[in-house]
Amino acid sequence: MKSLALILTLAVLYGCSPKPAQQQAPAPQALPVSEVHIDTATTYQEYPASVEGAINVEIRPQVSGTLDRVYADEGAYVAKGQPLFKINENPYRQALNNAKASLHAAQGALSNAKLEVEKLTPLVQNKVVSEYQLKAAKAAQEIAQGNIEQAQAMVGTAQINLGYTIIKAPVSGYIGRLLKKQGSLVSPTDAEALTQLSDVHEVHVYFSLGENDFINFKAQNAGGTLQDKIKHLAPVSLILSDQSAYTVPGHIDMIDGQFDKTTGAITVRATFPNANGLLRSGNTGKVRLSMLHSNVAIIPQDATIEMQDKVFVYAVGDSNKVAKQPITIAGKSGTNYLVNGGVKAGQQIVLSGIDHLQDGMKISPQKAPEKEPAIVKN
CATH class of the missing domain: 2.40.420.20 (conserved putative lor/sdh protein from methanococcus maripaludis s2 fold)
Structure with missing residues (x-):
């Protein structure tokens, strides 16, 4: 009985004890x-680029000789037709004189041949001499005429070579480094040019697109053909080496006909006006293309x-x-x-x-x- 009472007492006490609090869910x-x-x-994509003048011309001599004069300095702006170098002309002037003398001799020989034909013609008609002699005289006249034409060509060649002793600017532009100085012996076969002349009134900026970029370029620009797409392209910007933007926008006007097998890229050309001459051949920078999404x-x-x-x-x-x-x-x-x-x-x-x-x-x-x-x- 005592045990039962103890059990009942413990049960009552447990039932009256406070229940543990329920665990709350964490806040979100x-x-x-x-x-x-x-x-x-x-968006804008930038591509490394190199700058070249619209026309880059190597200035090379077309005749051999010693440089007598150098008329333009390095970096100077020259106009088309302006003299740049002068090669010693004496050998070429003497060659011209010799060619003229040969021409005069040929002209004299032709005159003699004509006189011979005029002399023999009535004699043949009167059967004083054989017709064979007249034919031989006419052949000699034709040879003399050919000699004149040959001598005239030699005079022309000598005049051209004499003219080559003055080397003139083929285009307007800026002179590069002068690799030959006054007194240097120059020749058309020289490995190095005398200098380089760059016409930079506008410049060509070349950069490359990888295959994926080129595919995206074609897909995201309007036009049925590649030329149509080029016509509808937005202007592009040139970022110079100091990270400043060139003030005048350019436009893409050429895409190469094939990919470079070595690099897997295709060359693209953008043209920029350069009236103030800020850009020169050899400059580097980045072309920034804009793309609308x-x-x-x-x-x-x-x-x-x-x-x-x-x-x-x-x-x-x-x-x-x-x-x-x-x-x-x-x-x-x-x-x-x-x-x-x-x-x-x-x-x-x-x-x-x-x-x-x-x-x-x-x-x-x-x-x-x-x-x-x-x-x-x-």
């Missing part, structure tokens, strides 16, 4: 979210997660529950993705802290400050 994690905006974005969303890369070659974002749905959904990347721009599929305008996505999120997890959305759509540069 507060994470920043942003609303998706579908808009148009402009329509109907894209700009999403920070930090708001995405990559799994099995796919990129996902966490979208906020009903009851503030998140769902992982794939997106389609149209391009990359700095630290942002340009997205043209997988998200809708007005949809909210989680901006950060997504590493530990799971489908269906509830969050406490914290609206991030809205930013203006960026104009971005790669």
